[in-house]
Amino acid sequence: MSWPDSEPNPDLSVGPDLRQGWNRPENRRRGFHNAHLIFRRTLSIRARRILRLEDAPDPALARVADDLGLSRLPGFSALVVAEEGRVLCARAAPDFSLTRPHSIQSVSKMHMNLIAGRLIARGLLNPKASAGALLPGLGSGYRDALVGDLLDMNVANDFSENYADPAADCYREEEALGWRLPADGMPEMTLSQFVAGISGGDPVNRSGYVAYKSANTDVLTLIAAGLTDLPAALAGICDAAGYEGGFHISLSPEGLPALSGGGVLSALDLARFGLLFARGGRGIGGENLGCAGYIGTCRRAAGPPLSRARPGQRYAGHLMTDGTRIGHAGYGGQYLMINPDSGRVAVYLGVLENPSGYDEAFMARLVAALTRLLS
Secondary structure, three states: OOOOOOOOOOOOOEOOOOOEHHHOOOOHHHHHHOHHHHOOOEEEEOOOOOOOOEEOOOHHHHHHHHHHOHHHOOOEEEEEEEEOOEEEEEEEOOOOOOOOOEEEEHHHHHHHHHHHHHHHHOOOOOOOOEHHHHOOOOOOOOOOOEHHHHHOOEEOOOOOOOOOOOOOHHHHHHHHHOOOOOOOOOOOOOHHHHHHOOOOOOOEOOOOOOEOOHHHHHHHHHHHHOOOOHHHHHHHHHHHHOOOOOEEEEEOOOOOEOOOOOEEEOHHHHHHHHHHHHOOOEOOOOOEOOOHHHHHHHHHOOOOEOOOOOOOOEEEOOEEEOOOOEEEEEOOOEEEEEEOOOOEEEEEEEOOOOOOOOOHHHHHHHHHHHHHHOO
8 A cells, every 4th residue: 555645844844954944034924923823732722701902092102102113123013002901002014913813932931920829829839849849750950949940030950042053952842842843753752851851950040140941931830730720720811811812822742831932822912911910910800810919029029130131120930020010021022011000011022033033132122112111
């Protein structure tokens, strides 16, 4: 019997450049705009009720956005500034829309703030516990790391997150996140296998700055999965935010959500997610996710500084904070920023098409611009 011809999946297969098809610079925009259709496996959730957002254009705010040139930044996809129930400013690129799904990459990590905050509040997760005590199979890179340090991105080990190096560990991690395939005939690496294989010694971060490692979120995902039903927790977040469209997130081979970066949301729904934080984790129906205290603690925490390029910003509890505004950046050109004092949120979605997909100077400019919109 003859078998039909087949070929490797061009989006998920890794080429000689060590990148999978959808994340090559020439394909990245299409990839980020269609990530929910490209990832190997995906969990999709719809909210029970939708938070209504009324168009309420603010001409003065629009002038500020135009002066800042946000819609002219490299790879611009969408911009939204909103307060509870109102969209004050909105822009979308000609090839995109405010309701179309977009990869939010590491903005996804903010879900871990909500999930961990609730577990801590309920006494189920101790920030002073070692990861190895909760996950006995961990290797030397994480077994002695403290949960609180994982949440604050304050752990030293051998995991490398250098986006300019296609052989860096953060790209190997993508196999365990469902973003790429191993070589033909090889089994897919599970999230558990990936984090267990990370090596290291003394986990204390002595660099003076954040030691940003997406694998920290992977370890926390495995820990949280042993303490709560993660799909149910994500469904609760979707209901509390009141998304209009679907929330999509890639899954590891063992079916765990890729909280380190696999989330996909439209610009308007990402604004709804930000508004959930602005309300202190209280849902659109008044339901309490039980994490308001943790959000407030992280907002004012003296976590490690982010970088020299972003003075004043620190990292705490899977949030980036300057003591007033909270949020998170995403690989490729995303940022969600929230000012809980005013209740205003700003969303920027974009796709950097340079070789690495990252530019620290770009992110510093973006943070400054969004800060001005929320001032």
